[in-house]
Every structure is written in structure tokens, then in C-alpha cells.
Amino acid sequence: MHLLVLGGTVFLSRAVAAEAFARGHRVTCAARGVSGSVPEGATLVRVDRDAPNGLDPLAGQDFDAVVDVESMSVTRVRRALTALGAGVAHWTFVSTCSVYADNETPGQRAESASLLDPAADDADETDRALYGQLKVASENAVRAAVGDRAFLCRPGLIVGPGDRSDRFGYWPARLCAGGRFLAPGSPENWVQFIDVRDCAAWIVTAAEQGLVATLDAVCPPVRWGEWLAAMVRAVGSDAEPSWVPQEFLLEQGVTPWMGPGSLPLWLPMPEHGGFMTRDVAGSLAAGLHIRPLADTATASLAWEQQLGLDRERRTGITRDNEGELLSRYDEGVFRARIV
Ligand SMILES: NC(=O)c1ccc[n+]([C@@H]2O[C@H](COP(=O)([O-])OP(=O)(O)OC[C@H]3O[C@@H](n4cnc5c(N)ncnc54)[C@H](OP(=O)(O)O)[C@@H]3O)[C@@H](O)[C@H]2O)c1
Incomplete structure (x- = not known):
């Protein structure tokens, strides 16, 4: 042809x-x-x-x-x-x-x-x-x-x-650095x-x-918890999620989906409950083949490494910003416990 x-x-x-x-x-x-x-x-x-x-x-x-x-x-x-x-x-x-x-x-x-x-x-x-x-x-x-x-x-x-949007790549880049990381919303949400x-x-x-x-x-929907766990395994690090509720993130001015100061791919629920849960049975029957997530994760990490893990990103929060958000969240949880 x-x-x-x-x-x-x-x-x-x-x-x-x-x-x-x-x-x-x-x-x-x-x-x-x-x-x-x-x-x-x-x-x-x-x-x-x-x-x-x-x-x-x-x-x-x-x-x-x-x-x-x-x-x-x-x-x-x-x-x-x-x-x-x-x-x-x-x-x-x-x-x-x-x-x-x-x-x-x-x-x-x-x-x-x-x-x-x-x-x-x-x-x-x-x-x-x-x-x-x-x-x-x-x-x-x-x-x-x-x-x-x-x-x-x-x-x-x-x-x-080849993705230059800095969105998905934020995750393998962050996960390969290991340690405690900020995971948005609930592990039960879909991506x-x-x-x-x-x-x-x-x-x-x-x-x-x-x-x-x-x-x-699109691939069939996968739970955030399973997705991040599979990506951690694929990049081979000791990264551990700290799930932070969406209300806290919105209150702190974290932007959903994309852009500077965002947590990429995270969307507030329930108003975006249909965006990441499309039923693709028809697509799979018509020839769409989805490769294992580990393959996508490792290829995305390799691409991120090629772009430079320490570059300034168009999308995502910085490590400093992540650390501050986690400290503020811990403080709030601690205060709530002693009241
Ligand atoms: N990225 C996502 O997550 C996403 C999600 C859903 C759908 N989509 C859709 O997926 C498609 C992405 O396509 P893509 O990845 O190939 O990226 P793209 O940036 O849309 O590609 C544009 C192509 O068109 C060429 N082009 C631009 N202006 C031109 C002009 N005036 N005359 C002739 N050619 C021109 C560009 O080459 P030159 O600049 O060299 O001419 C480039 O090869 C788009 O339709 C987008 O809407 C993307």
C-alpha cells in the first residue's frame, strides 16, 4: 500500500x-x-x-x-x-x-x-x-x-x-526517583x-x-492504585504513594490534568467520572491492541531520560513543591488527630 x-x-x-x-x-x-x-x-x-x-x-x-x-x-x-x-x-x-x-x-x-x-x-x-x-x-x-x-x-x-506535553511522563520520572510521593485523590479512581x-x-x-x-x-480503564503500583514495579524503585484527597489539593491550588503546578492526569471526581472510563470493547473488537503497561512505563521513562529528568517541566509539580504539600497535609492530619 x-x-x-x-x-x-x-x-x-x-x-x-x-x-x-x-x-x-x-x-x-x-x-x-x-x-x-x-x-x-x-x-x-x-x-x-x-x-x-x-x-x-x-x-x-x-x-x-x-x-x-x-x-x-x-x-x-x-x-x-x-x-x-x-x-x-x-x-x-x-x-x-x-x-x-x-x-x-x-x-x-x-x-x-x-x-x-x-x-x-x-x-x-x-x-x-x-x-x-x-x-x-x-x-x-x-x-x-x-x-x-x-x-x-x-x-x-x-x-x-515522542510525547512533548510533559504529562504522562511526569509519573515514571517521579517514580524512578523513589521515596514517598504524592498520589492524588483515591487509588480507586480510574485512569x-x-x-x-x-x-x-x-x-x-x-x-x-x-x-x-x-x-x-484508549486502553481499558485502570485504577490509579494499580496503575501507579505497576509503574513503580516497571521503573524498579522503592516509591511509596501517599494518597492525598482531592479537596486538599484543590484548596492548595494544585491544578488538575496539566500545566505548571499540576498533578498530571488527575481529574476531580465525580464531574470527570466519564473522561477516564470509556468503554472500549468496540475498539478492541475492531483491532486495537494494548501493550502491557510495563512496556509503556519503561519506554516513557527512557523518553523522559532522553529529554532530561532535571529539566523544567511544562506540566507537573516540582519535588520541592511536592515535599511542601505533603508536609502541610501531614500537619493537618496530625492536628485533626489531637483535637
Ligand atoms: N496528544 C494527545 O494527547 C492527543 C489526544 C487526543 C487526540 N490527539 C490528536 O492527535 C493528533 C496528534 O498528531 P501528531 O502527534 O502528529 O501531532 P501534531 O502536532 O498534531 O502534528 C502536526 C503535523 O502536521 C504538520 N503541520 C503543521 N502545520 C502544517 C502546515 N501548515 N502545513 C503542513 N503540515 C503542517 C506538522 O509538521 P511540520 O510542522 O513539520 O509542518 C506535523 O507533522 C492531533 O490530531 C491531535 O488533535 C492528540
Whole structure:
């Protein structure tokens, strides 16, 4: 198969190109080539999707399948469909679990969950607050043009080698340092994510098999307690969790999910009870394969080590901050005991 990856210079789209080449396919990546390099074996065609005819350098080539990872711009998605949609047998559009309207109800399935309203045609395509709605509009554009041969792949948090968001990697980086660590909320809460290599493999399989579906790309939910314990085993340290209730963390100004001063992946409950508990039975039946957590943990740690464990992070708390929070929490527990 000749696969066209619209992207291919970073993270997921790069992993898709690498996986397709490893399986013996011919791979063309179309990007500006400013964010990184394409993987070994792939050919880069320089395009600029911001220009109305920016995909012209691809003219005259025949592709069997296209993978588009466009993040925000419905305009770019539409242009790609117009330029390339008619001639290809399969089209994957990488969407997101952020398209869902209800983040509170646990156990929802892609097949039946309600969606946000699509962004309006004149919406600001750079407004991050519209991310989910722009993706809904892009999904609709894909369905309208190539719905009979489209895979709409909705990843949750994508993690692993190549991740520059500093989110998931906070945990293996912190755990490998060992000792007592701050674990947010309850060990009974759920967490869910996808290893970039599993997502990439599924996308290539979907193109090979002509999968026509709209499905979530995340692992089955795992309890925070089990997840952290498995990661501690995988990184081989003596790290010990101290579970600190969400009320204390919120009171202390710790940010959920991501950003400086956050505890990555932690989400307050019950209002986010649906975000990390998606039912992926349909995805697993349609070819999604999830590797053992230990593999994701060790690969994420190796990537963190490559980035530098002591770097300033875009996401997560510092060790000093963690120590202060644990001391303040201990003090409160101690006072409550002697009252
Ligand atoms: N990260 C997550 O946790 C997460 C979760 C859910 C869904 N997603 C979705 O997963 C996808 C991630 O894709 P990704 O990992 O490949 O990262 P990405 O940053 O979305 O990749 C963008 C690709 O497009 C190219 N590009 C950017 N501007 C361009 C332009 N003007 N013209 C041509 N090419 C351009 C980039 O290469 P150049 O800059 O070199 O041109 C790069 O190869 C996105 O759709 C995202 O919404 C991500």
C-alpha cells in the first residue's frame, strides 16, 4: 500500500509513518518539515496546508490510504478531502475523545455517546477552547466526503516516546526517583490513555483492512492504585504513594490534568467520572491492541531520560513543591488527630 500521512514529522503521525514502513508499505509524509524529521524509510513532500493550493506538490501521486492528524483547522481538513479524497480507498482522520458532550457519566461508548455541537463555519480555528467542537466539525466534513471508507479514530491522552506535553511522563520520572510521593485523590479512581505506538499500529491496521468506523483509541480503564503500583514495579524503585484527597489539593491550588503546578492526569471526581472510563470493547473488537503497561512505563521513562529528568517541566509539580504539600497535609492530619 502507498500511505500518505498528512504530518509525519512529530509524535503520533511520525509513529504511524514508522509503523507503516516497518510493515513494508510505501510511505509519503506531507508536512512543512519544520517541526522534526520524517522517520527512516518515509519520503517527505513539503507542503503548506495554510495555503489554499498548499497540497499541490502531491498532485499526480496515487495513494491507497490517507491519514490526517489535523488538530484544529476544519479548513485544512476540507482542503485535504477536496484535493485527495476522490482517489483513495481509505481515509483515517485522527480526532479526539474531547468531542464528547458528557464527561461525567462513566462507561460511555463511542457508538452511542452524545457529542458537542460542531464549531460554526466562521469559528476561530486557533481557539483552543473550541478544540472539541472543531474536531466534531472536521469529523462531519470527513463523513460527508469519504464516510463510506473512513476511520474516525478518537484517541484519549496519547503517551509514550515522542510525547512533548510533559504529562504522562511526569509519573515514571517521579517514580524512578523513589521515596514517598504524592498520589492524588483515591487509588480507586480510574485512569485511561493510549500508548502512541498502539494508536499508530491500529491506524495502520485500519488502513490495511479498510476499517470503516468511529471508535475511541484508549486502553481499558485502570485504577490509579494499580496503575501507579505497576509503574513503580516497571521503573524498579522503592516509591511509596501517599494518597492525598482531592479537596486538599484543590484548596492548595494544585491544578488538575496539566500545566505548571499540576498533578498530571488527575481529574476531580465525580464531574470527570466519564473522561477516564470509556468503554472500549468496540475498539478492541475492531483491532486495537494494548501493550502491557510495563512496556509503556519503561519506554516513557527512557523518553523522559532522553529529554532530561532535571529539566523544567511544562506540566507537573516540582519535588520541592511536592515535599511542601505533603508536609502541610501531614500537619493537618496530625492536628485533626489531637483535637
Ligand atoms: N496528544 C494527545 O494527547 C492527543 C489526544 C487526543 C487526540 N490527539 C490528536 O492527535 C493528533 C496528534 O498528531 P501528531 O502527534 O502528529 O501531532 P501534531 O502536532 O498534531 O502534528 C502536526 C503535523 O502536521 C504538520 N503541520 C503543521 N502545520 C502544517 C502546515 N501548515 N502545513 C503542513 N503540515 C503542517 C506538522 O509538521 P511540520 O510542522 O513539520 O509542518 C506535523 O507533522 C492531533 O490530531 C491531535 O488533535 C492528540
